[in-house]
Amino acid sequence: MDVVLLDLAVGALLLTAVLMLWRRELSVIIGLYTVQGAALAAVVALLAVQERSVELAVAAAGVLVLRAGVLPAVLRRALAAAGSERRVTRPLVNVTASLLAAAVLTTLALAVSQPIVDLAPSPATRAAPVGVAVVLIGFFVLVTRRRALSQIIGFLLMDNGITAVAFLTTAGIGLVVEAGVALDVLLVVVVLQVLTGRMRTLFGRTDLDELRELRD
Amino acid sequence: MTLLAFAPVAVPALAAVVHALFGWRRATGWVGTASAALVLASAVALAASVVDRPFTVGPLLRVDAVSAFMLVLIGAIALLTAVATPAHLATEMSAGRASARTAGRMGVLVQLFLAAMALAVLAADLGVLWVAVEATTIVTAFLVGLRRSTAAVEAAWKYVVICSAGIALALLGLVVLNFAAQETGTGAGLDWAALVAAGPQLDPGVTRIAVVLLVVGFGAKAGLAPLHAWLPDAHSQAPAPVSALMSGVLLSVAFYALLRIRAVADLALGPGFMRALLVAAALASLAIAASLLIAQRDHKRMLAYSSIEHMGLLALGAAAGGTAATAAVLLHALGHGLVKAVLFLGAGRLLQLAGTSRIDGVRGLAARQPVLAGCLGLGVLALVGLPPFSIFASELGIARAGFTGGIGWATAVALVLVVVIAAALLGHLSRMLLGPPPDLLPATALPRSTAVALVGGLLAAAALGIGAGPVAVLIDAAAAVLDGAR
Numbered sequence: 001m002d003v004v005l006l007d008l009a010v011g012a013l014l015l016t017a018v019l020m021l022w023r024r025e026l027s028v029i030i031g032l033y034t035v036q037g038a039a040l041a042a043v044v045a046l047l048a049v050q051e052r053s054v055e056l057a058v059a060a061a062g063v064l065v066l067r068a069g070v071l072p073a074v075l076r077r078a079l080a081a082a083g084s085e086r087r088v089t090r091p092l093v094n095v096t097a098s099l100l101a102a103a104v105l106t107t108l109a110l111a112v113s114q115p116i117v118d119l120a121p122s123p124a125t126r127a128a129p130v131g132v133a134v135v136l137i138g139f140f141v142l143v144t145r146r147r148a149l150s151q152i153i154g155f156l157l158m159d160n161g162i163t164a165v166a167f168l169t170t171a172g173i174g175l176v177v178e179a180g181v182a183l184d185v186l187l188v189v190v191v192l193q194v195l196t197g198r199m200r201t202l203f204g205r206t207d208l209d210e211l212r213e214l215r216d
Numbered sequence: 217m218t219l220l221a222f223a224p225v226a227v228p229a230l231a232a233v234v235h236a237l238f239g240w241r242r243a244t245g246w247v248g249t250a251s252a253a254l255v256l257a258s259a260v261a262l263a264a265s266v267v268d269r270p271f272t273v274g275p276l277l278r279v280d281a282v283s284a285f286m287l288v289l290i291g292a293i294a295l296l297t298a299v300a301t302p303a304h305l306a307t308e309m310s311a312g313r314a315s316a317r318t319a320g321r322m323g324v325l326v327q328l329f330l331a332a333m334a335l336a337v338l339a340a341d342l343g344v345l346w347v348a349v350e351a352t353t354i355v356t357a358f359l360v361g362l363r364r365s366t367a368a369v370e371a372a373w374k375y376v377v378i379c380s381a382g383i384a385l386a387l388l389g390l391v392v393l394n395f396a397a398q399e400t401g402t403g404a405g406l407d408w409a410a411l412v413a414a415g416p417q418l419d420p421g422v423t424r425i426a427v428v429l430l431v432v433g434f435g436a437k438a439g440l441a442p443l444h445a446w447l448p449d450a451h452s453q454a455p456a457p458v459s460a461l462m463s464g465v466l467l468s469v470a471f472y473a474l475l476r477i478r479a480v481a482d483l484a485l486g487p488g489f490m491r492a493l494l495v496a497a498a499l500a501s502l503a504i505a506a507s508l509l510i511a512q513r514d515h516k517r518m519l520a521y522s523s524i525e526h527m528g529l530l531a532l533g534a535a536a537g538g539t540a541a542t543a544a545v546l547l548h549a550l551g552h553g554l555v556k557a558v559l560f561l562g563a564g565r566l567l568q569l570a571g572t573s574r575i576d577g578v579r580g581l582a583a584r585q586p587v588l589a590g591c592l593g594l595g596v597l598a599l600v601g602l603p604p605f606s607i608f609a610s611e612l613g614i615a616r617a618g619f620t621g622g623i624g625w626a627t628a629v630a631l632v633l634v635v636v637i638a639a640a641l642l643g644h645l646s647r648m649l650l651g652p653p654p655d656l657l658p659a660t661a662l663p664r665s666t667a668v669a670l671v672g673g674l675l676a677a678a679a680l681g682i683g684a685g686p687v688a689v690l691i692d693a694a695a696a697v698l699d700g701a702r
Contacts, residue, residue, distance in 0.1 A: 115421025116392065119399050135388055142381055148373070155380055162388045169395035174405065176276065177343030181387065184350040188380050191357050195376065198361070198369045 003123040006046050010127040012039035013164055014106070017137045017157055021098040026149055030075045033153060037067030040160055044167050047124060056171060059178065063163065066182055071156060071189060078149055078193050082200070093144045102137050109133035116169060128168040134161030148196045152189060159185050217265065221273045223258040224287050224334035227251050228327040235323035240316050245302040248323060252298040255334065256291030263288055267693045278340035278409070281693035285546060286337035286472050288690070292676065293464040293553045294330055296669045297457040300561045301326075303663035304456055307568050318362060322455065329355045329461065333469050342390050342406040345473055346383070349437060352466060353379045359458045360450045371446075371453035378446040379437055386433020393418075393426035396484075408476055412700070415483025423484040430477050431493045437470035439527045441500035448508075451520035452573065456564020459516065463523045463560060464553035471530050471549065475542070475698050478534060487537055494535035495626045501528030502633040509640040516563050516573045518644055519556065522599060525637050526552045532630050533614035536621035542695035544613025547684065551598075551606035551677050558673035559595040562588055565666055575644050580653030587662045589649045591670040596645045598677055600638035606680035 016036035020029050041064035048056035093101065109132040116128050138157030145151055166173055173181075231251035238244050263284035270280035305322070308314035314322075329352060336348035353376060361372030390406060397404040400417040404410035411418075436443030451459045474494075481490040505525035512518045526548070533545035563573070565588055570578050582589040598605035611634070618627030662670075680687060 112425065115419065115425060116395065119396070119419045119422050132388075135384075139381065139385075142377065151377055155377070155384065158381065158384045159387075162384060162391060165388060166391040166394075169391065170398050173343055173391060173394050174341075177341070177347060177406075180344070180347030184347060184354070187354045188350075188376065191354055191376055192373075195357075195361060195369060195373050198364060199373070202364075202366050202369060 002046060002050055006043065006123055006127060009039050009042040009046060010130050010164070010168075012036070013043070013134055013160070014130050017134045017161075018099065018102050020141065020153070020157065021102055021137070022095055024095075026079055026147070027076075029150070029153060030072055030079065033075070033156060034068050034072040036157075036160055037069075037072065038064065040067055040164055043127075043164060047167055047171070051171065053171065055175070056167075059167070062178075062182065066186070067156075067160060067163075070186065074186075074189055074193065075149065075153070078152075078196060081197065082149070092146060098140075098144070101140055105136040105140060106130075106133040109136055120169075124168045128165050131161045131164030131168060134158075134164060137161075148192070148199060152192050152196075155188065155192075156185070217271060218273050220258050220261055220265075221271075221277055221279050221338065224255045224291070225331050225338065227254045227258070228330035228334065232324045232327035232331065235320055235327060238320075240305065240319035240323055244323065245305070248301060248326060249295070249298040251327060252291060252294035252330070255330065256288065256295050259284060259287035259291045263690050267690060270697075272340060276340055276344050277338045279338060280697050281690060282472070282475075282697050283337045285550075285690050285694040286469065287334060288687070289468060289550050289553055290330065290333050290337070290465050292550075293557045294461065296554070296557045296673045297460045297464075297561065299672070300666045300669040301457045303665045304561075304564055304568075307663075308455075311568070313363075322359065322362060322458070325355050325359050326458065326461070329359070329458075329466075333465060336469050337472060340407055340409070342393070342408065342411070342473075342476075345476075346387060346390055349434070349470060349473065350380070350383050352469075353383065353437075356450075356454070356458065356462060356466070360454045362455060362458075363453070365453075368453045371449035375446040375450040378443055382433045382436025382443045384433070385429045385436075389426045389429030389433055392422060392429065393480075396422040396426060408480075411480045412483065415480050418480075418484035420485055423481065424489065427477065427481045427485065427490060428493065431474060431490070431497070434470050434473040434477070435497055435531075437466075438474065438530075439467050439470075439501075439524050440497040440531060441504050441524070441528075444501060444504065444524050447524060448517045448520040451523065451560075452514060452516040456560055456567070459519075459564070460557040460560035463520070464557040467523060467527055468530075468549040468553060471527060471534075474531075475534060475545070478537075479698055479700070482537075491535045491537065491623065494531045495623055498528045498531035498535060499626060499629060499633075501525065501531065502630055502637075506633045506636045506640070509637055509644075512640070512644060513575055514573050515566070515575050515578070515644070515648065516560075518575070518641065519559050519563060522637070522641060523552075523556060525634070526556075526599075529611065529614055529630070529634070532618060532623075532627065533610075535623055535626070536614065536617035537699070538617055538621055539692070539695045539699045540613060541617030541621060542698050543691050544610045544617060546691045546694055547606055547680070547687075548610035548614060550687070551610055551680055554673045554677045554680075555595050555598045555605065555607065558591060558670050558677075559599065561666065561673075562592045562595065562670055565662065566592070569660070575648060578648040580649075580651045582649045583653040585662065587667055588670075591667075591674060593645065593649055594674050595670075596641055598674065600641055601634070604681045605674075605677045606684070607677070609681050 044060035113129040142154030332351040339345040402414045404414035439447040505521045601611045
């Protein structure tokens with residue numbers, strides 16, 4: 001039963017990532033990101049139950065607060081500040097091609113991370129390649145979206161994928177490092193948000209196409 | 217001893233607090249210099265005591281010859297830039313390009329930057345190293361974007377996005393490596409020493425995935441191709457003392473992570489795998505630097521591409537492997553850092569005088585500004601590897617190791633590219649220094665503190681080239697630690 005629940009939660013991770021490629025309204029994408037954060041917290045909570053580990057339970061609560069609470073709130077504030085700007089992403093690659101790319105990236109992730117499954121086959125490690133797929137999809141979002149906010153979401157998607165792999169393969173990477181990683185992610189998002197604000201002041205909008213002054 | 221190990225992190229952190237409380241004044245202007253001098257002093261004291269005896273401080277910090285050497289590098293270059301910073305900021309403020317507030321903010325951020333770099337090289341653990349390196353991205357993002365112009369915001373955005381994405385890949389790499397370490401059953405986590413001890417038992421398939429991700433991730437931060445695109449923008453937009461630190465120290469700190477990873481990877485996978493990755497990164501970086509230097513029009517970007525070149529040479533030396541090659545790599549990092557700091561500080565001064573960073577906007581510098589022109593000229597000669605400067609010795613060492621270490625063809629290609637780059641640099645520089653001076657270039661004297669920093673950096677690089685003395689002992693000990701695996 002536990003395995004079914006774990007697979008469902010991990011499946012939700014991948015599904016939300018793919019849906020983010022499909023939908024174009026930023027508010028919907030932020031909603032999907034919130035659901036993904038909750039799914040990630042559920043994965044960690046299920047592992048905590050399985051291992052009967054208090055530390056993992058604490059980590060699950062931390063993941064829930066940060067990735068389904070604080071970070072989506074920061075994103076929503078940034079979106080509200082965008083004001084009259086059209087609140088849709090403008091992908092360089094159209095939706096059909098994006099979804100195909102997601103399929104290719106997921107296959108690639110499954111193939112490349114086979115050694116991870118082979119080393120210690122268990123329900124959790126069998127699910128780890130899905131985390132790798134989410135990382136690759138996040139990277140894809142980062143390089144194909146031209147709106148500043150959607151690039152931030154690409155980065156956060158990568159981070160969710162990495163966290164999933166960390167918890168599915170091992171019981172995390174130590175509390176000090178995990179706290180440091182969480183703080184780093186939060187700060188990166190804040191830095192990018194500050195820069196987005198400056199961009200809006202300077203250019204009037206946050207199309208990254210405006211960034212073309214520096215080149216050789 | 218324990219206190220001494222904390223000093224390189226704690227002193228800059230305290231200096232940051234001082235700047236945060238008191239802002240930028242005549243009195244606090246030299247706090248940064250004092251802090252850098254203390255970092256260097258504690259690095260030297262640590263180096264003297266750990267050459268053959270590493271020690272651990274708590275679970276998170278460890279000092280061995282490699283970290284002591286990296287601390288010396290950080291301290292020396294931080295001192296050079298700190299000496300020149302007050303004069304740089306004074307000129308910026310009198311020209312109305314900076315306020316006391318931005319100067320104070322820069323003071324805080326530069327000190328936090330130093331503390332994060334010191335923590336990165338002292339970390340006993342790959343996870344703590346990762347956190348420290350990512351912290352440098354966050355701190356320097358604001359330094360790159362300090363001017364708030366469109367170009368500065370663009371540079372800062374690219375810098376944060378590329379470096380954070382790169383370093384996120386490195387985080388995935390360390391997650392995977394942690395898994396491999398756990399499955400050895402030796403209880404090794406991400407502690408460097410434990411990883412080296414468990415190296416031969418690491419699962420090759422899983423370790424291979426981890427190593428690729430770690431090399432791409434830390435390679436992005438070290439300015440190695442293919443994720444080097446942030447570097448010329450960030451280096452050209454940051455204030456001159458920050459460019460000097462980013463090019464001279466930050467790139468080497470990221471490269472230091474690659475050297476530690478190589479020690480583990482070679483044990484688990486044999487030397488061939490990491491060598492192939494490093495050779496590919498080295499040749500790609502050198503080729504990109506060469507092709508973009510030939511027609512370069514901006515002198516700060518010119519220096520930035522030269523940094524990519526030198527990171528490529530470090531990667532080539534690391535690929536060759538062996539204690540002699542690793543020693544040459546470490547010496548090269550130090551020599552490049554000193555010379556590049558001199559050049560970025562000089563270029564910053566030039567930018568203030570000429571008002572443009574375009575190469576064709578500067579003519580006849582030698583006639584109007586003999587000291588500055590002399591330092592820039594000697595700096596570029598040092599950079600292209602002329603004796604007596606230490607880059608001559610280290611490039612020779614890297615080339616020799618390359619030919620004897622089984623990557624002869626790659627070394628030959630690299631040397632051709634190095635010659636092309638040298639010709640491009642000397643061509644651009646001679647156009648700036650020589651010729652009749654235009655009227656618009658003012659003949660104001662170089663501030664004494666700036667002159668001290670420029671000449672001091674060149675003297676240090678020359679002294680290292682003539683006889684590395686006690687530094688050689690430290691470098692050999694560090695190379696032995698990094699190559700103990702082979």
